[in-house]
Amino acid sequence: MNINYELPENIQHLLTENKNQTNTFKELIRQGGYMPPNIDLLIDAITALSMGKNILLKGPTGAGKTKFAETLSNLFKQPMFSVNCSVDLDAESLLGFKTLTYQQEKQIIEFIPGPVINAMTTGTFLYIDEVNMAKPETLPLINGVLDYRRTITNPFTNEVVTAKEGFGVIAAINEGYIGTVPLNEALKNRFIVLEIPYIEGEQLKKLIHSSTKLTNDATIDLFVRLSSDLIQAVSQGKLSEDAASIRALLDACDLSMVIPPKRAITRAIVDKLDEDREKEFVKNLVDTLF
Ligand SMILES: Nc1ncnc2c1ncn2[C@@H]1O[C@H](COP(=O)(O)OP(=O)(O)OP(=O)(O)O)[C@@H](O)[C@H]1O
Numbered sequence: 001m002n003i004n005y006e007l008p009e010n011i012q013h014l015l016t017e018n019k020n021q022t023n024t025f026k027e028l029i030r031q032g033g034y035m036p037p038n039i040d041l042l043i044d045a046i047t048a049l050s051m052g053k054n055i056l057l058k059g060p061t062g063a064g065k066t067k068f069a070e071t072l073s074n075l076f077k078q079p080m081f082s083v084n085c086s087v088d089l090d091a092e093s094l095l096g097f098k099t100l101t102y103q104q105e106k107q108i109i110e111f112i113p114g115p116v117i118n119a120m121t122t123g124t125f126l127y128i129d130e131v132n133m134a135k136p137e138t139l140p141l142i143n144g145v146l147d148y149r150r151t152i153t154n155p156f157t158n159e160v161v162t163a164k165e166g167f168g169v170i171a172a173i174n175e176g177y178i179g180t181v182p183l184n185e186a187l188k189n190r191f192i193v194l195e196i197p198y199i200e201g202e203q204l205k206k207l208i209h210s211s212t213k214l215t216n217d218a219t220i221d222l223f224v225r226l227s228s229d230l231i232q233a234v235s236q237g238k239l240s241e242d243a244a245s246i247r248a249l250l251d252a253c254d255l256s257m258v259i260p261p262k263r264a265i266t267r268a269i270v271d272k273l274d275e276d277r278e279k280e281f282v283k284n285l286v287d288t289l290f
């Protein structure tokens with residue numbers, strides 16, 4: 001199945017009218033951007049963002065969520081400030097911090113804005129990665145930024161900051177990842193959710209062609225089959241989720257240009273698995289294919 005990545009007129013229009021957009025999506029894919037599994041995913045993301053809504057990219061590890069955010073930021077020609085959530089994420093890493101500096105030999109307190117304030121005041125995109133890694137009490141600090149108010153009282157300066165036109169939020173979540181907590185309902189409620197699956201078939205083939213060193217069609221076909229078998233095994237609960245990561249698959253493709261494919265797959269995929277049962281399973285799969 002071949003997908004036409006030409007955006008429909010009304011969507012193209014959303015981009016050109018509001019944002020001086022000149023990159024076409026096709027061109028961005030060619031330059032190594034995100035390859036969507038279907039055109040609807042792209043249309044819905046563009047529609048939501050151009051209407052000022054926040055989007056939440058939800059999907060397994062190595063499915064291209066971060067790549068999609070970057071591609072959208074390129075498409076809208078909006079720079080992107082990023083926050084990487086962890087249990088250590090706090091108000092300062094979101095909003096900024098105060099520091100002592102000198103101004104004409106006088107000591108002054110200066111506020112250094114963090115990613116949230118930067119994206120708001122410049123009217124650009126904010127990318128919040130691994131949004132469910134943060135402690136449950138941290139992200140509600142920016143609830144007002146994420147809803148219709150688009151405003152926050154900066155606790156460090158007491159200034160009321162309102163987002164400039166063009167501000168947009170893209171978050172990513174990897175559900176089921178060890179160490180994550182379920183996303184707070186009020187937070188989830190503030191997003192349009194887009195499921196990001198692993199791409200398969202023709203698209204995966206194109207991606208391997210464009211982003212790895214592998215050129216041999218027959219070998220690429222084998223990797224595409226391996227990937228779809230891995231995805232199926234994950235969905236049946238036979239393997240842990242990261243076994244099917246496209247990131248790991250692309251690594252294996254690259255390595256297989258120099259070392260034998262089986263060894264490449266062992267290094268990039270098999271040896272990351274925790275259980276011997278899983279390793280055996282993938283090895284058997286590989287033996288039947290390669
Ligand atoms: N559909 C896709 N289009 C383009 N690149 C992809 C796609 N799927 C996976 N990749 C590639 O796989 C690698 C991992 O992608 P990315 O880092 O965006 O994944 P992720 O979903 O953000 O993973 P994580 O949850 O671990 O952060 C990148 O090299 C990316 O280019």
Ligand SMILES: [Mg+2]
Pocket residue numbers: 065066067129172
């Ligand atoms: Mg990511």
